[in-house]
Amino acid sequence: MKKNLIPVILITGLIILGVFLYNQDASKTEKSADSQIKIGIILGFTGPIESLAPVMAKSAELAIDEVNKSGNFMDGAQLKAVRADSTCVDAAAAQAAAERLITSDKVSAIMGADCSGVTTAVLKNVAMPNGILMISPSATSPALSTEPDNDLFFRTAPSDARQGEVIADLLMEKGFKTAALTHTNNDYGKGLAASIKSNYEAKGGTITISASHEDGKGDYSSEVAALAQASGDILIVAGYLDQGGKGIIQASLDADAFNKFFLPDGMIGDSLPKAIGPDLNGSIGSVPGTDSPGAAKYSELAKAAGFESGPYGPESYDAAALIMLAMEAAKSTDSNVFKNNVMDIANAPGEKIYPGELSKALNLIKEGKDIDYVGATALELVGSGESSGSFAEILIDNQKTNKVGYR
Numbered sequence: 001m002k003k004n005l006i007p008v009i010l011i012t013g014l015i016i017l018g019v020f021l022y023n024q025d026a027s028k029t030e031k032s033a034d035s036q037i038k039i040g041i042i043l044g045f046t047g048p049i050e051s052l053a054p055v056m057a058k059s060a061e062l063a064i065d066e067v068n069k070s071g072n073f074m075d076g077a078q079l080k081a082v083r084a085d086s087t088c089v090d091a092a093a094a095q096a097a098a099e100r101l102i103t104s105d106k107v108s109a110i111m112g113a114d115c116s117g118v119t120t121a122v123l124k125n126v127a128m129p130n131g132i133l134m135i136s137p138s139a140t141s142p143a144l145s146t147e148p149d150n151d152l153f154f155r156t157a158p159s160d161a162r163q164g165e166v167i168a169d170l171l172m173e174k175g176f177k178t179a180a181l182t183h184t185n186n187d188y189g190k191g192l193a194a195s196i197k198s199n200y201e202a203k204g205g206t207i208t209i210s211a212s213h214e215d216g217k218g219d220y221s222s223e224v225a226a227l228a229q230a231s232g233d234i235l236i237v238a239g240y241l242d243q244g245g246k247g248i249i250q251a252s253l254d255a256d257a258f259n260k261f262f263l264p265d266g267m268i269g270d271s272l273p274k275a276i277g278p279d280l281n282g283s284i285g286s287v288p289g290t291d292s293p294g295a296a297k298y299s300e301l302a303k304a305a306g307f308e309s310g311p312y313g314p315e316s317y318d319a320a321a322l323i324m325l326a327m328e329a330a331k332s333t334d335s336n337v338f339k340n341n342v343m344d345i346a347n348a349p350g351e352k353i354y355p356g357e358l359s360k361a362l363n364l365i366k367e368g369k370d371i372d373y374v375g376a377t378a379l380e381l382v383g384s385g386e387s388s389g390s391f392a393e394i395l396i397d398n399q400k401t402n403k404v405g406y407r
Contacts, residue, residue, distance in 0.1 A: 036077070036078050036079070036080050037074070037077055037078070037079050037080070037108055037327075037333050038079070038080050038081075038082050038105055038106060038107040038108060039060075039064060039079060039080070039081055039082070039107055039108065039109055039110070039111055039320065039323060039324075040081075040082050040083075040084060040098070040101035040102075040105065040107035040109070040110040040111065040112070041057050041060050041061070041081050041082065041083045041084070041110075041111045041112060041320075042083075042084040042085070042086045042094065042097055042098055042101065042110055042111075042112035042113045042114075042122070043056050043057055043083075043085070043086055043112050043113065043114045044085065044086050044087055044088030044089075044113075044114050044115060044118075045057075045083070045085045045086075046085055046087055047086075047087040047088035047089055047090070047240075047242070047243070048088050048089060048115075048184075048215050048216075048239075048240030048241070048242050048243035048244065048245075048266075049088050049114065049115065049240055049241065049242060049266065049269075050088075050242055051241065051242050051269050051271035052114075052241075052269050052310060052311055052312060053114065055302075055307060055308070055309070055310035055311075055312075055313045055316075056114070056137060056138070056310075056312050056313055056315075056316040057081075057083060057316070058302075058305070058307050058313075059298075059302065059309075059313040059314065059316040059317040059320075060081065060111045060137075060316045060317060060319060060320035061081045061320075062301060062302065062305050062317055063317045063318075063320040063321045063324070063355075063358065064079050064080075064081050064320055064324070065305075066301075066356070066358045066359070067079060067321075067324050067358050067359070067362070069359075070358065070359035070362060072359050072362040072363060072366070073324060073327075073328060073362055074327065074328060074331075074333070079324065081320075082101060082105045082107055084097035084098065084100065084101050085097055086098075086112060086113040086114055086115065086118045086119075086122070087118065088114060088115040088118060088240070089115060089117065089118065089186065089215060090118070091117060091118050091121035094113060094118035094121060094122050095121055095122055095125050095126050098110065098113075098122045098126040098127065099126055102126065102127075102130050102132055103130075107132070108132075108327070108333040108334075108335065109132060109133045109134070109135070109323045109327075109333075109335055109338075110122075110127065110132060110133070110134045110135075111134075111135055111137070111316065111319045111320050111323065112134065112136055112137070112319075113134070113136060113139060114136065114137070114138045114139065114312075115138070115139065115186070115188055116139045116140060116141030116143070116144060116186070116187040116188040116191065117141075117186045117187040117188060119134070119136050119139035119141075119144065120139075120141070120143070120144060120147060120187060122134070123147065123149060123152070123153050124147070127152055127153070128148075128149065128150055128152060131150075131152070131334075131335055131336050132152065132335050133152045133153075133154075133323070133335035133338070133339050133342075134152060134153050134154070135153075135154045135155065135156060135319040135320075135322055135323055135342075136153070136154075136155040136156070136157065136319065137155070137156050137157055137312050137315035137316040137318070137319045138155075138157050138265075138312040138315060138316075139155055139157065139188075140155075140157050140158065140159055140160045140163065140188065140191075140192070140265065141159070141160060141187045141188050141191040141192075142159050142160055142161040142191045142194075142195060143187060143191055144159070144386075145159055145161070145383060145384055145386060146384075149384070151339050151340070151385075152335060152336075152339055153384075153385065154319075154322070154342055154381065154385035154386065155319075155385070155386045155387065156315040156316075156318045156319045156322070156375075156377060156379060156387050157288050157312065157315050157386075157387055157389075158288055158386065158387045158388065158389020158390075158391075159386055159389070160188070160191050160192040160195050161195050162388075162389045162391075163192065163195065163196075163264060163265065163286060163288075163389075163391065164192065164194075164195025164196045164197075164198065164199040164200075165195075165199050166286050166391045166407060167196050167199070167200070167236070167262065167264060167286055168196065168199035168200040168202070168203050168205065169203070169407070170262075170284065170286065170393060171200060171205060171234070171236075171262065172200075172203050172204065172205060174284065175233075176205070176233040176234045176260075176262075177204070177205055177206065177233060178205065178206045178207075178208055178231070178232045178233050179200065179205065179206070179207055179208065179232045179233060179234050179235070179236050179262070180207075180208050180209050180227045180228075180230050180231065180232035180234075180235045180236070180258070181193055181196060181197065181207050181209065181210045181211070181235075181236045181238065182210075182211050182212070182213050182223065182227055182235065182236070182237055182238065182239065182248055183210070183211075183212055183213070183238035183239065184212070184213060184214075184215055184238065184239040184240055184244055184245065184266070185212035185213065185214055188238075188266065189212065189238050189239065190212075192238045192264060192266075193210055193238050196236060196238065196264075197210055207232075208230040208231055208232045209226065209227060209230035209232075211223065211226055211227065213239065213244050213247075213248055214244060215239070215240060215243040215244035216243055216244070217244065217247060218247075219247075219251075220244070220247045220248050220250075220251040221251055221255065223248060223251070224248065224251040224252050224255055224257050225255070225257075227248075227252070227257065227258070228252075228255065228257035228258070232258075233260070234258070234260045234261065234262055235248075235249075235252060235257075235258040235260070235261050235262070236261075236262040236264070237249060237261055237262070237263060237264075237267055238264050238266065238267075239266060239267060240266050240267070241263075241266065241267045241268065241269050241271060241272040242271060242272075245263075245266065245267045245272075246272060246275055246276070249261055249272075249276055249280065250275075250276060253276070253279050259279070260282065260283060261280070261283040261284075262283070262284055262285060263283060263284070263285030263286075263394065263396070264285060264286055264287075265285075265286065265287045265288060265311065267285060268285055268286075268287040268311045268394055268401055269310060269311055269401065270310075270400060270401055272401075273396050273399040273400060273401065274399055277399065278399060280396050280399070281396055281397055281398065281399065282395075282396065282397070283395075283396045284393070284394060284395055284396070285393075285394035285395075285396070285401070286391050286392065286393060286394060287311050287391065287392050287394060288311075288312070288315060288377070288387070288389060288390065288391055288392070289314075289377075289390065289391060289392030289403060289406065290314075290377055290378045290390040290392070290406060291392075291403075291406050292374070292377070292378040292390075293354060294314075294354045294355055294374050294375050294376045294377065294378060295314060295376055295377070295378075297354050297355040297356055297376070298313075298314050298317055298355040298375075298376035300356075301317075301355050301356055313376075314375070314376035314377045315376075315377055315387075317355060317375070317376050318373070318375035318376050318377050318379050321355075321358055321373065321375060322342055322345060322346060322373060322375075322379075323338075324358070325341075325345045325353075325358070325361055325362070325365065325371070325373060326338040326339070326341040326342045326345050328362050328365050328366075329341040329344070329345055329365050342381070342385065343381055343385060344370075345371060345373050346372075346373050346379055346380065346381040347372060347380055347381060348372045349370050349372065350364075350369070350370030350371040350372035351364060351369065351370070351371050351372065352371075352372050352374045353371050353372065353373045353374060353375070354374055354375065354376075355375060355376050361373065377390070378390060390406060390407070391406065391407055392405070392406055393405035393406065393407065
């Protein structure tokens with residue numbers, strides 16, 4: 001009987017050993033997963049700026065990859081980007097996507113959202129209730145400057161209060177004394193249109209009409225008829241390049257209503273002149289941008305990673321970088337803790353930090369030294385936490401968007 005028990009005992013022992021080793025491996029895997037810190041990237045991968053979102057996402061991921069390769073973040077912890085679709089215009093869809101990022105993917109912060117209306121909805125209804133920090137690279141509505149946010153919202157793009165001043169200056173300098181104005185019917189369009197009108201008229205210009213348009217329509221002939229009746233030296237199209245704004249321009253050209261257009265930031269991107277063709281050549285515009293050393297360094301990094309810089313790409317890189325550097329400074333991935341470090345990281349005093357220098361920044365922070373994150377956009381956060389703002393002057397020529405000056 002005892003001899004018969006020996007094999008049983010041996011088999012039982014092997015089973016116990018196997019279970020022990022399995023549990024050890026599972027524990028290691030679980031710890032590895034726990035040490036991976038997730039950052040949500042919520043942008044309009046579908047919708048009226050879908051041609052811009054891929055470069056914005058790649059730019060944020062470029063910063064995340066740079067930090068991961070350094071091995072200097074939070075005692076060797078790794079970061080993972082998790083994408084979600086804001087649609088740019090559907091607040092309910094954006095909120096649902098943000099909820100999934102927080103509750104299912106367990107992100108520690110969000111880079112985004114992009115368009116002002118969905119950004120406001122996500123901030124109020126998802127980020128604040130869950131205590132998650134957001135840094136938007138492109139939500140520019142002036143209303144966001146005063147939106148209650150529990151210090152959980154920042155943006156690396158300037159407010160449209162500033163863009164309205166730039167647009168008014170450019171129009172007057174180019175000799176356009178009267179202008180018709182159309183804007184997308186949402187928070188972004190309304191805020192920008194109001195800023196353009198007040199600044200332009202303060203400088204002596206005349207807005208002959210300010211009318212909204214809806215995105216996603218197939219026919220804009222009635223909107224263009226009203227704009228043409230009011231007339232103007234130029235048509236300002238404060239819309240989106242992949243939907244309504246493009247439709248307004250094409251309908252204007254088809255009706256021979258306008259042949260000169262001003263294109264604010266939501267209309268800037270090479271997809272628009274490619275879609276419209278040579279008739280758009282000679283039109284002008286504005287988009288956040290700078291000719292700073294950081295902008296050149298970012299462009300080099302983007303090219304090395306296999307993509308070209310585009311509108312709001314630099315701002316996206318900076319938004320992701322700020323999140324990670326603030327985490328390191330706070331020694332915490334809790335938004336309610338590291339939110340207190342964002343302004344200090346972004347502003348003087350301290351050693352200036354440019355794209356490609358995130359490992360250096362992490363080391364300086366570990367040494368207890370101050371940094372001034374200048375980044376790809378010559379970043380300085382003012383007020384409640386928004387970029388003070390530099391803009392590039394745009395000229396459409398040879399069916400491309402060309403930067404011809406800065407202010």
